Structure formats: C-alpha cells, structure tokens
Amino acid sequence: MRGRSDAGRLTAAVRDPRVRGAVGVGALFLAVQLLALAAAPRLAGSGVSYGSGGDALVPLVLGLAVGTVLSLAVVRYGASRRLVRGVMLASLGAAQWFTVSAFVGPVAGAVAAAVGTLLAWRLPRPAVRNAVAVVGVAGGAALFGASLDPAYAAGALVLAAGYDAYAVYSSGHMLDMADASAELRVPSMFVVPTDERYDDANATVTGGGTPAATLLGAGDALFPAMLTASVGVAAPGTLAAAAPLLGSLVGLAALQVFVHRVRGVHAGLPFVNGGALVGWLALLIA
Template sequence: MSERPAGAAEETTGIPSGTYAYVGIVALYAATIVLGLALTDEVAAMGLAMFEDPGNVGNVGVFAAILLVATAGMVAAFRYGYGEALVRAFLLGSASTLTAVAFVALTGVGEIAASGSVAMGLPTSPASIAVAAVTFAVLWTYPEWYVNDIAAVVFGAAAIPMLGLGFGPLPVVVLLVAWAGYDAYAVYVSGHMQELAAGLGDLKAPIVFVVPHSRSFSMRDPEFDLMGGDESSADGAPDTADGDRPPEGAASPARSEVALLGLGDAIIPGMLAVSAGRFLDAPTVVPALNANAPALGALVGGLVGMAGLLYLVHRVEGAHAGLPPLNAGVLGGYLVGAVAAGVPVTTALGL
C-alpha cells in the first residue's frame, strides 16, 4: 500500500525530501530478490521446496488458504486485543528459523529439516539452532528499524526460493495475478490490509521494510506508531505540503518520517524469478544468481513496476495497493526475457 508522500517540497540540495528513503526501499526490495536467487541451488539441495509437485495449480489454493487464515487470525488479534504477544512470538520465530535457513545455505554449517519431515524448515543442529535463538533474542529485545530491515532481507531471501521452487510456470503466474487482485481488494474495498499493517507496526516485527527520512528516527521510541492514523501506507507518509511533522492529532510523527514497503511485496514477485530460473529451459545468464533471461527479466520488470508504484504514490492521493503494479512489471519483464531467450510465450505461461 502507498499514499502520497509528505516530501512534496525540495530540500536545499534540490533533491525532493524523502528521496533517499525511497532509494533505500528500492535497494532493500532488490537485495531481497537477488539474494533469494543466489540461494536457490542451496535451498533446493537442502530439500526445502514448499511443494513437491511444482506443476500442480492446486498449490496456489493451498498457499492462498494458508495466508488468508494467517491474515484473518492476525487481524482478529489486532482488532480485539487478544493474543498479540503470541502473534509477535510467531512472527519473530518464523523470521528466526528462516534466518537459520539462510545461514546454513550461505555457509554450509548446520542442518535444517528437509521436506517430508513434520519439522520441515526448522533448525536441527546446534549451529543452526543457535543462529535462530540469537536472531530471535535480538529481534525481540532490540527492534530498531535497521535491525529489522537486515533481518527482513535475510529471511525474505530464504523464503523466496522455498516458495518459488514449489511453483512451476503456470501456478506461479496464476498466483501473481490472483494475489494482485486480492491486494487491490484488501486495500481499496475491504480495507483490512491497512488494519493488518497497523497491527504489525505496533508489534515491531520485521515484516515491513522501514527506511527513515532522518537519522534521528527510532522505532524503539515508546510513542512509535508505524501507521500513525486511520490509514496505512507503504511509505507511511501523511498528505502534507512540506514534509514536516504533522500537527498533534493529525497523525503520528512516524508517518512523515519513514518510507515503508511490505516484505510480501518483495517475496511474491521474487517467487516468479526463482521459478523462471529453475523451470524454464533457457541458458543461464548470471550463474551466481542461478538466473536465466526470464529470471533477470522478472527482476528488472519488478523494478519497473516499483517505479510505476512510486509514480502513482506521488501523483494520486490516498492509499494504493503495491502488488498490482509490481506483479504487472514482473510478469511483463518475465515474458520479455522468455522471448529474448527463445522460450515460447505459451511455454513461459505454462500452457
């Protein structure tokens, strides 16, 4: 989600206020997907694909059901004030175990339970358990924005190949189209995505990328409020003319001090890049990233979609869904890359 940013005026450098924060958001988005691509072979060798039959379109329904149930549970917890500590413990525990997955994939030290086990994805050796425990302790006791951002990049990069390896061309295309539609509904119709984002902000969990406009900003401030009002946004900014802190009662100071992007807005598009590199028969272009032309096209297309999202944010007032422009860019870049690699469009779409 996103709405018009506060940084409408220009600073003395001639650069619009908040520009550096948005550059940081784009960098975090790209870093998560690039690292996810780089970990694909290692995650595959560890047997951590979410689904054993990547060509089954039914995987989309299972994945959607899991996310919808989790979303409903979190919204209910935030709305009625019950179980918020459990939600935070679950989110930080998930982030910690995925960080352990990334650690094992990067270093080869430690072990993670493979698919087929009831403990799939959980650390099973002293080294990997220690990484998960230390990560959990740090995220629980010191939820500063840069700590959460680093954690989000690392565990998001582990999640991308685990999910992407479970979706072949047709299922992942269906997923991206369906989830873009759901995101639009959740923002523009039901509004529950704003409620979810506000609750996650209160928990200070590394589920949202946060980049402040000023160095003095701290998420550890007792009065910190990520959304700061009755609307939530991917950039956290109120509609003010000069980017200054809004008057008391208008919105939380945080809304004019940070740029925001949900981690899911990187994971969902990143799944297509991983799937393309794994399942499309095209020459590898960047071996270090396990990336062929369709995978690179998806990555570049996502950046184009991000540019479109930021343009929309600056031009149209109000909250906006992020996945429609992001997924459109990813799918477009993916198909362009497939054609460039000599892969028929029908094959790229899994038809």
C-alpha cells in the same frame, strides 16, 4: 552554468526525503531478489522444497491466511500481542533458516536464524528489522521459487495482486494488518526513516504531515522475488531471471511515483507483480 544547475538539482533530489526513502526501499527490495535468486537453486538441489509443479500453492495460501488472521486478531479482537508476536517471530525464524542454511548448512543456519530472531525480538529498530526481514523474506521466496514452476509462480502473482487490491481498496483490512505490524513491531514490512524525528511508534508522519518513513510490505518483496527465483531454478546458468527482476524494479519505481503523486494508501502488488509478470512474459515471447 548548466553544470551547476544540474548539480544543484541533483543535490536537491538527494536531500528530498521521498527520493531517499525510495532509494532505500529499492535497495532492500533488490537485496531480497538477489538473495532469493542465489538461495533457491541450492535449496532445490538439496531437496528442500514443497514438491514440484504447483504443490507449493497450498502451503503458500495457508501461510498467508494464517498471517492475515493473526494480524486481524490483534487489531480487531484484542488477541494477546505477546502470543501473536511470538508466533510471527517463530515463522520468521524458520524463513531465515531456509536462506542461511542454503549457504552454510542446517546447523549453522539454525544458529544464525535464532540470533536474527532474537535481535528482532529484543532490538526492534528499523535497521535490525530491515536486515532480518531481507533474510526472512528471501528465504520464503527462495523456498517457493524452488518449489513452483514459473507458470504456477506467475499465477500466484496474479492472484496475490488481485487480493492486495481488494484488501486495500475494497475491504480495507490490509490497513488493519499494517497497523498490527506497527503495534507488534515485527519485521513484516520494510521501514526506511527519512526524517531525524522519526518515531517508531508512528512510522508514517511527523509534525506537519511530512512523511517520516517510506514503507513497503514484506509481501511486496516476496512475490516478485518468488517468480525471479522460480525462473532462476528453471533456467540455471542463464540470465533469464533478470527479466522478472528488472520488470519488478520498474514496477517498484512506478509504485513510488504513484504513491507520492496520489495521496492515500495504495496496493503495492499490482505494481511490482505486474512489472515482474511483464518481464517474464517478455522473456517467453523473445
């Protein structure tokens, strides 16, 4: 009887849209980490980086600032959606190139990145956007992971987590950026539909307030993967990178539990970055 009861609970859990969404987001999150971890040493070995030490912090901050300004320009000031979408897709294409070129070379990488960007532009469906986002986010994480020493990468995670909390709970402009992403239909977040009535124009709820999809911002995957890649480059041939990777997965699991128990929109980086940092610190202490 107990076996049947356990099987029933397992079946119910699998059917629960919250569980399916969490598992789907977790798989995409892990894919970004592993791809960035594989690409970063190749980029570093071929000299593709922003320098050494903390030099990459400047382009990292500038890139995030530009993305924020473009998103807010659409929602708050009615900027041309076509222009902003084009700029964002071009940036995404460059990020994809870093990932693919690390394995197949610059020319084939450029062709693959162009195809991925074209698909994201012409077929902005969740499956396409998620696939393109995985490659693009992994490329950004690999590039900065190849450029930043782990200590600088860890510092970036601390600052990003603080900014994310401020942007969600204080200024609220992170919500505007999420709205801009939905309007522009660019792969700037991961979307895992959990309801057959899912509407791409309204990815948060269906009738009756039931969650239609589980969402995770691209930045929530970028930053912990950046630390994982940085540790992988600094300690090649070891399992050191597993520490921040596993820590970030624990943080992601905690985020999913928190989101489903506490209503409202919540900052993800304090959870995932916090987990990655705890894993990295445990590695240093061990």
